[in-house]
Amino acid sequence: MDYIVSAPGKAILHGEHAVVHGKAALAVSLNLRTYLRLKASTTGKVYLNLPNIDAFLCWDLAELKQLTPYTCGKKKEVKHLDAELVRRLREFVGVTNENLDTCNMATLAFLYIYLSLFGSEELPSLTVSVWSELPTGAGLGSSAAYSVCLAAALLCASGAIPTPLWDPTAGWCQEDLELINSWAFQGEMIIHGNPSGVDNAVGTWGGMLRFLAGKIIPLGRVPLLRILLTNTKIPRSTKVLVAGVKDRINKFPSIITPVLDSVDAISCTCEKVLSEMTCEPITGEHYNILEELIDINQHHLNVMGVGHPALDTLCRVTLTRGLHSKLTGAGGGGCGITLLRPETDSFVVQSTVQDLRDYGFDCWETSIGGPGVQQHAPLSVKVEALEILNRY
Ligand SMILES: Nc1ncnc2c1ncn2[C@@H]1O[C@H](COP(=O)(O)OP(=O)(O)O)[C@@H](O)[C@H]1O
Ligand SMILES: C[C@@](O)(CCOP(=O)(O)O)CC(=O)O
Ligand SMILES: [Mg+2]
Structure with a gap:
């Protein structure tokens, strides 16, 4: 198992903040993307490499096993965070309420999705490396692009969705994309607290869309802006x-x-x-x-x-x-x-x-309107992204 996925950042044209309170927002994907490479290994460890934020983490499977949740949400859409798992993870990572450290938030989102998807099985040894063209924490949806990539790669690794690369004509079907979007939303909940879901929707589907009270309406025809x-x-x-x-x-x-x-x-x-x-x-x-x-x-x-x-x-x-x-x-x-x-x-x-x-x-x-989440053959990844991901 060795594959690369990517997801776009977004710009909100109108509706930021109001969308958190049930109002409409118009958002569009950017041609700036986050790339994630996931490799299976036999090291008995999980490595998370986040070069954008200079964070390189490693855990033994044995210590992660202690944290596994009793229930596991694999294969189904999820709407709420498992509060007990969040509590255990915060304690494990050493996060307090006031501590909004970039690395802690990224770590919590990764471990939450990893443990939720593999919790009921043998935890796999993995190396996950993420690199982004997006500035982190600047309003272009880097947290959502990160969460969408985590969700897509870990859902693939867990077998919950197919690895479409084996069929080059196919991407993920709507149902797979909805599952990716719902797990990405969990990541956003960990990073943001109270996200509307607009950012992960753009990261998943790409293009321009209207988002209203959780509903995603793609805007098919839009002028070139x-x-x-x-x-x-x-x-x-x-x-x-x-x-x-x-x-x-x-x-x-x-x-x-x-x-x-x-x-x-x-x-x-x-x-x-x-x-x-x-x-x-x-x-x-x-x-x-x-x-x-x-x-x-x-x-x-x-x-x-x-x-x-x-x-x-x-x-x-x-x-x-x-x-x-x-x-x-x-x-x-x-x-x-x-x-x-x-x-x-x-x-x-x-x-x-x-x-x-x-x-x-x-x-x-x-330029705006880049594609949503994608799986890449190594040759279809931007040289710069591949060069960085290949270092880990
Ligand atoms: N490439 C990345 N590597 C590691 N963490 C990332 C990356 N991109 C985003 N994040 C996570 O997302 C957080 C930023 O999210 P947020 O404050 O919502 O800003 P943004 O507008 O970029 O989405 C960071 O603190 C970090 O935890
Ligand atoms: C402010 C808000 O509307 C958008 C936040 O976007 P960003 O994380 O700053 O890229 C919040 C949300 O919709 O979840
Ligand atoms: Mg964000």
Whole structure:
């Protein structure tokens, strides 16, 4: 057993945070991916190599055996975390409530899925290595891409879903994808606390989708959008930001609930405009509306308390070039998106990118709509990813 899977990151166009409270979100996959290689071994150990976060872990099967849950969810969709397993794992890894360490969260998510899927059987010796093109903890869904890869690879290893590589014409069927998505959601619950599920849905299915109260509606026809991605490099944690919005809703329900309703209406209006753009000639007015929606939503996100001065800088700098931006993902720093119009000239794009780099931000034009979770033959993996995964 030796295979590689990958899953894309995502950008949320509209609806971050509101989606956690049952409102609609529009999200799209990015052509930036997380890659995972899983190798079976006979070492009597489990190795987890996470070069992006400089974490290299190893456990004896004997110590992991002590943690195995009584029940095991293999082959079926799961909706809730096994609280007793989480408690044992937190104690094992040494996590306290205040401790949101990147490595601990990644370790907990891995061990939770591994032990849940293999708990009732002989635990297998494995080496799992994960490397991502996505910045970690920056709003582009790295946690979901990581969880989707873990779920897909470990479900394959446990025999719960097939290894589609043996049939090169086939990917996973809907039922397999739903199972991957449901286990990825468990990983997200461990990393985020209270995820909506939109990120793991995009990581699983790819493309553009509307997500509403757990329902995933793929948007088949969407116009080609040009988007600039900017990483302010201000570190933040989705878990903390999501909890902060909840506190604000609890403190001022009559003030914040209408803001969430307004974000919901923004997502719906944006979807309507995007759909019009696929069936009638695209006009400047379509872009004017998309830009206004971006501005309004960015103000709403500030009201929810998830803005950051670096994101204000992004919006201000791009607006001086006539471009509109908003944060994407959990905010509080991390990444923002800037909509480019079809006629936006490459000189304007280059100058904007340079202005933003002068502020110390990373900035690049990106293509959207990459495929969802995939299994790869070694030759179909990007050379850079393969080269890194081959080191372990
Ligand atoms: N490539 C990776 N290697 C290890 N852990 C990862 C990786 N990508 C994501 N993670 C996990 O996801 C967490 C970041 O999740 P989150 O705060 O939701 O930010 P994001 O916006 O990137 O999803 C990290 O702290 C880490 O635990
Ligand atoms: C804020 C939220 O809407 C998106 C979080 O995305 P990210 O982890 O910042 O990439 C939370 C969620 O939907 O689970
Ligand atoms: Mg995340």
